[in-house]
Amino acid sequence: MSNAPFETLKERLAEVCDINSAISLLHWDQEVNMPPKAAPGRGQQLATLSGIAHNRFTDPAVGDLLRELQEQELTGDEAKLISEAAYDYGRATKLPESFVHELAIAQSKAFAAWTDARKNSKFATFQPHLESLLELVRRKADYFGYEDSPYNALLSEYERGLSTEKLKSIFGDLGPRQGALVDRIVNAPNQPDLGWLDQEWNPDTQWALSLDVLRDMGYDFDAGRQDKSVHPFSINFDTKDVRVTTRINPRELFSGLMGSVHEGGHALYEQGFLDSDRRTVLAQAISLGIHESQSLLWENVIAHSLPFWNRYAHRLEAAYPGQLDGRTPEDFHRAVNHVTPSLIRVEADECTYNLHVILRFEIELALVEGDLKVADVPEAWNAKMKQYLGLDVPNDALGCLQDIHWSHGSLGYFPTYALGNLYGAQLFEAIEAALPDLWTQVEAGDFAPLLGWLRKNVHEVGRRKTAVELIKDVTGKEPDADAFMRHLERRYLPLYGLS
Numbered sequence: 005m006s007n008a009p010f011e012t013l014k015e016r017l018a019e020v021c022d023i024n025s026a027i028s029l030l031h032w033d034q035e036v037n038m039p040p041k042a043a044p045g046r047g048q049q050l051a052t053l054s055g056i057a058h059n060r061f062t063d064p065a066v067g068d069l070l071r072e073l074q075e076q077e078l079t080g081d082e083a084k085l086i087s088e089a090a091y092d093y094g095r096a097t098k099l100p101e102s103f104v105h106e107l108a109i110a111q112s113k114a115f116a117a118w119t120d121a122r123k124n125s126k127f128a129t130f131q132p133h134l135e136s137l138l139e140l141v142r143r144k145a146d147y148f149g150y151e152d153s154p155y156n157a158l159l160s161e162y163e164r165g166l167s168t169e170k171l172k173s174i175f176g177d178l179g180p181r182q183g184a185l186v187d188r189i190v191n192a193p194n195q196p197d198l199g200w201l202d203q204e205w206n207p208d209t210q211w212a213l214s215l216d217v218l219r220d221m222g223y224d225f226d227a228g229r230q231d232k233s234v235h236p237f238s239i240n241f242d243t244k245d246v247r248v249t250t251r252i253n254p255r256e257l258f259s260g261l262m263g264s265v266h267e268g269g270h271a272l273y274e275q276g277f278l279d280s281d282r283r284t285v286l287a288q289a290i291s292l293g294i295h296e297s298q299s300l301l302w303e304n305v306i307a308h309s310l311p312f313w314n315r316y317a318h319r320l321e322a323a324y325p326g327q328l329d330g331r332t333p334e335d336f337h338r339a340v341n342h343v344t345p346s347l348i349r350v351e352a353d354e355c356t357y358n359l360h361v362i363l364r365f366e367i368e369l370a371l372v373e374g375d376l377k378v379a380d381v382p383e384a385w386n387a388k389m390k391q392y393l394g395l396d397v398p399n400d401a402l403g404c405l406q407d408i409h410w411s412h413g414s415l416g417y418f419p420t421y422a423l424g425n426l427y428g429a430q431l432f433e434a435i436e437a438a439l440p441d442l443w444t445q446v447e448a449g450d451f452a453p454l455l456g457w458l459r460k461n462v463h464e465v466g467r468r469k470t471a472v473e474l475i476k477d478v479t480g481k482e483p484d485a486d487a488f489m490r491h492l493e494r495r496y497l498p499l500y501g502l503s
Contacts (some may be wrong), residue, residue: 013069018283023057025241032239036231047112054108062097088285088467098147110136111413118411125401127382135378137413155372158416162292165470171419175362178485186355189343194501196338207252209323214264222455223268224275235408236263238270243282246274258340262303269302276463286466294471296424304354305432310337311447345393347402359392361422368415429488430479
């Protein structure tokens with residue numbers, strides 16, 4: 005017998021999902037195709053649709069349906085859908101419609117200002133917009149409510165159940181261990197010769213290879229597409245429309261490919277939600293840390309491995325006749341695993357990447373808690389870059405303006421990148437135990453067994469578990485830094501003659 009209240013609620017939630025998909029489509033267009041003069045109008049469009057979505061979801065009738073259904077003591081997926089929708093409803097109803105509208109406009113203006121500021125390497129252009137967004141996210145934290153730090157309210161948007169104090173503890177353990185390993189590697193005498201990379205690499209050829217590798221990974225181009233953007237990203241309008249972007253640099257042979265693999269890992273996650281969960285809250289990531297674990301697993305663990313390059317080195321050599329003659333898979337393997345402190349997070353090697361994240365987390369936390377003024381961000385950034393990575397920052401574009409996230413008001417987001425490394429390493433140890441022929445399969449270009457494992461154990465779970473529950477269920481232990489450090493040591497110590 006059908007449950008009329010459940011079906012009514014499910015249809016209302018599906019409508020909200022459709023509106024949010026339209027909002028995402030406008031954001032995608034804003035970052036890929038939109039002409040500059042369209043920015044003010046786009047801001048208004050996004051504000052209007054955001055207000056409509058918020059109104060539809062926070063309608064008291066939705067709350068009445070949720071309460072009625074919670075009293076029915078449903079079980080299984082129906083119960084989980086209700087509990088997750090109730091959680092979202094509880095948070096959304098704390099935000100006034102006027103605030104949602106104000107935030108959407110501020111985000112659109114800030115994105116346009118960030119784009120201009122980054123182009124001209126002038127933080128002052130972006131500063132007033134970041135100040136406005138900081139005031140808005142503090143108000144959001146107040147609306148949500150929090151204990152100890154307002155950052156807890158913001159962090160919960162991306163990594164539900166994790167506290168600022170716990171995060172500080174994790175980073176306090178991870179940072180010194182990773183920093184010590186980086187020191188050993190950069191001072192090792194066995195450094196790779198990368199002079200052969202100092203060439204022009206045809207962008208069209210890079211693009212074609214990135215499409216081939218995405219197909220091999222299992223990315224469904226009938227349910228997605230790849231485009232170019234200033235900052236690589238993936239975006240989901242539906243499980244049958246999950247798109248990725250990358251950026252191609254003619255002086256960087258690997259950055260476009262690795263951007264595609266990274267975003268492809270994200271997209272495979274969202275293409276892997278159950279069809280039965282479409283247009284519901286269950287067809288969403290558990291957390292952004294788990295989401296990031298999927299992209300980093302494909303990029304760093306798989307695409308940086310020697311078996312991967314045993315597969316693709318000859319294809320790359322054939323694509324660039326005369327430029328790669330005599331290069332071996334080992335040469336490519338050493339090149340993509342070259343460790344050197346760098347200014348740009350998205351191009352950082354996995355040994356230094358988390359140090360970029362810790363830097364941003366500390367600045368965000370200081371901003372939110374009122375210990376740092378927005379005007380002082382460039383100075384703080386530059387000092388921390390020197391502290392953690394030993395680098396001098398030449399300009400704002402290569403420093404505090406390089407990331408898009410603050411222009412979206414996404415404070416609390418950055419820590420999920422490092423958590424993704426930790427989650428991914430733990431998951432991969434379980435994968436290797438379950439798939440003893442995995443590396444032989446990778447070398448043959450057969451990624452189906454790996455993707456099948458991820459589908460079953462991660463993708464199809466949707467929002468049925470928390471990140472900690474999933475990691476514990478799959479690996480037998482709660483998240484920590486140990487598996488990630490084992491991964492780094494197994495790969496990099498032999499490469500640099502330190503084992």
